[in-house]
Amino acid sequence: MASRYIANTPAEQREMLTTVGAASIEDLLVKIPAKARLSRPLALPSALAESDLVRHMRALAARNADADRFVCFMGAGSYDHFVPSPIDHLISRGEFFTAYTPYQPEASQGTLRTIYEYQTMIAELTGMDVANASIYDGASSLAEAALMAHAVTERDEVVLARGVNPLYRRVVATYCDGPGIRLRDVPAPEGVLDLDAAGRLVTGKTAALVVQSPNFYGALEDVAAAAELAHAAGALLVVVSDPVNLGVLEAPGRLGADIVVGEGQGLGVPMSFGGPNLGVFAARAELVRRIPGRLVGATVDRDGARGFVLTLQTREQHIRRAKATSNICTNVALCALMATIYLSTLGKQGLRRVGELSAAKAHYAAERLTAIPGVSLRFAQPFFKEFVLRLPKPPTSVVARLARRRILPGVPLKTYDRALADSLLVAVTEQRTREEIDAYAGALAEVLK
Amino acid sequence: MASVPAELKYTKEHEWAKREGDRIRIGITAYAQEQLGDVVFVELPKVGAKVTAHQAFGVVESVKAVSDLFAPVSGEVVETNAELPQKPETVNKDPYGKGWMIVVKPSSAGEWDHLLSAEQYEKFVAEAAH
Numbered sequence: 001m002a003s004r005y006i007a008n009t010p011a012e013q014r015e016m017l018t019t020v021g022a023a024s025i026e027d028l029l030v031k032i033p034a035k036a037r038l039s040r041p042l043a044l045p046s047a048l049a050e051s052d053l054v055r056h057m058r059a060l061a062a063r064n065a066d067a068d069r070f071v072c073f074m075g076a077g078s079y080d081h082f083v084p085s086p087i088d089h090l091i092s093r094g095e096f097f098t099a100y101t102p103y104q105p106e107a108s109q110g111t112l113r114t115i116y117e118y119q120t121m122i123a124e125l126t127g128m129d130v131a132n133a134s135i136y137d138g139a140s141s142l143a144e145a146a147l148m149a150h151a152v153t154e155r156d157e158v159v160l161a162r163g164v165n166p167l168y169r170r171v172v173a174t175y176c177d178g179p180g181i182r183l184r185d186v187p188a189p190e191g192v193l194d195l196d197a198a199g200r201l202v203t204g205k206t207a208a209l210v211v212q213s214p215n216f217y218g219a220l221e222d223v224a225a226a227a228e229l230a231h232a233a234g235a236l237l238v239v240v241s242d243p244v245n246l247g248v249l250e251a252p253g254r255l256g257a258d259i260v261v262g263e264g265q266g267l268g269v270p271m272s273f274g275g276p277n278l279g280v281f282a283a284r285a286e287l288v289r290r291i292p293g294r295l296v297g298a299t300v301d302r303d304g305a306r307g308f309v310l311t312l313q314t315r316e317q318h319i320r321r322a323k324a325t326s327n328i329c330t331n332v333a334l335c336a337l338m339a340t341i342y343l344s345t346l347g348k349q350g351l352r353r354v355g356e357l358s359a360a361k362a363h364y365a366a367e368r369l370t371a372i373p374g375v376s377l378r379f380a381q382p383f384f385k386e387f388v389l390r391l392p393k394p395p396t397s398v399v400a401r402l403a404r405r406r407i408l409p410g411v412p413l414k415t416y417d418r419a420l421a422d423s424l425l426v427a428v429t430e431q432r433t434r435e436e437i438d439a440y441a442g443a444l445a446e447v448l449k
Numbered sequence: 450m451a452s453v454p455a456e457l458k459y460t461k462e463h464e465w466a467k468r469e470g471d472r473i474r475i476g477i478t479a480y481a482q483e484q485l486g487d488v489v490f491v492e493l494p495k496v497g498a499k500v501t502a503h504q505a506f507g508v509v510e511s512v513k514a515v516s517d518l519f520a521p522v523s524g525e526v527v528e529t530n531a532e533l534p535q536k537p538e539t540v541n542k543d544p545y546g547k548g549w550m551i552v553v554k555p556s557s558a559g560e561w562d563h564l565l566s567a568e569q570y571e572k573f574v575a576e577a578a579h
Contacts, residue, residue, distance in 0.1 A: 154495070289490065314515040323517075
């Protein structure tokens with residue numbers, strides 16, 4: 001069969017086989033045991049015309065539940081915040097449209113400028129001195145923070161609050177396995193960090209105490225108290241923070257954080273079924289030599305004109321090889337650009353409004369939903385835009401039944417924590433209307449009857 | 450040729466070592482700082498850290514390069530130059546004086562004897578230059 005889209009003709013195949021001294025492609029596969037090989041052609045349907053293929057793909061895509069056609073109350077790390085239209089228009093420009101970090105950086109002054117602005121905005125939002133050009137996602141940012149704390153303090157333990165996103169905790173465990181960093185979990189029986197338990201676990205061996213605020217359950221942690229506890233033991237405080245909330249909430253840097261990481265998806269990056277995301281990473285100036293990833297700095301050229309460069313590259317792999325501060329030598333340039341445009345479009349007031357609306361609507365939703373008999377808040381803690389409901393019926397079946405009404409009511413917590421098998425994590429962004437929240441409450445009441 | 454004080458011992462990685470009673474002060478040679486160019490950053494171990502002869506104990510970074518610092522002898526770090534992180538250029542200005550890096554309490558006496566004399570180091574540098 002002619003390969004329409006693969007430039008690999010029978011003539012070329014023969015030429016390649018002759019070069020390597022094989023008679024046929026079959027010859028290349030003799031080392032694979034017969035029982036591991038398929039003895040018949042793959043059962044694939046025949047080729048489709050382009051128009052038929054587009055129709056087929058559309059039909060498949062329509063089977064997904066997306067936040068355009070469904071009312072989304074799902075969060076747990078990825079949020080349905082509004083994405084203003086200038087973002088798509090600007091990132092589609094040829095000068096910007098690459099997913100990747102610049103590899104001939106100083107030739108791309110415009111790209112470096114946008115990264116520099118991104119870093120500046122993130123540093124301001126988080127209350128830190130310096131932010132990097134971004135990492136893959138919130139989870140890898142946190143894992144890098146754990147490695148960095150280990151390198152800075154030369155200590156081998158990292159203490160993680162249970163309120164840190166469980167998926168992030170798993171990524172941290174993977175990263176820490178190689179260097180032999182031990183992880184300790186602080187329980188959160190009441191939905192927030194147990195400070196007494198944390199006090200016992202944070203010792204002279206602790207490189208960092210990690211808290212997330214608002215945490216995975218939506219609750220606000222006492223970051224200042226955690227900072228005091230960590231610093232008293234000579235450990236760093238790492239705070240996981242969603243920057244879209246920081247128009248309203250106090251910057252972690254002003255509460256004593258040494259490193260602030262987080263998922264920046266809420267800053268104008270579409271949910272896209274879970275990625276690509278935006279790993280935020282910021283730190284105090286004293287730690288700048290240990291920061292992972294790329295850093296853009298402003299400078300002046302020999303004529304005194306302002307320009308931008310990749311700076312402190314001696315930390316990075318291409319120069320320091322095995323002794324680099326991190327394996328990260330890229331950034332998610334396009335997502336960072338989305339965040340930069342998002343923050344520029346909304347401005348200070350706009351970002352504050354997003355936070356205020358999300359929090360107000362979340363509290364309205366919690367009020368409406370807990371008015372339903374049998375439904376209650378799982379934790380009696382102050383929350384921001386997300387909260388945990390305890391349901392009288394299994395959350396997974398409730399989700400399935402509400403999905404039929406085009407409502408995505410939240411994320412069942414059973415997969416993350418067996419003790420929370422009766423619980424549903426509900427997120428409310430500024431996009432949800434009163435009508436949508438009321439409709440959710442009405443539908444839930446019916447399903448639970 | 451950069452200066453090579455006769456009273457010091459040297460390594461092939463261009464560190465100098467100076468005996469001070471039962472301790473050894475360590476830095477990099479005038480030749481090393483010349484080759485590196487302007488030093489912009491020095492990373493030193495903490496007091497109490499153990500260093501091993503021929504192994505890296507820190508990092509020196511210049512506008513041109515980044516290099517490991519190698520310990521001339523094994524032992525425990527008892528003092529570090531607290532001024533260097535803020536004023537790394539001291540390494541260029543006064544490599545054998547104020548630009549010192551660490552003081553080590555050696556754990557084995559024999560290693561000292563294996564270090565190069567000023568004469569041997571001068572010869573080594575002269576050969577390396579050709």
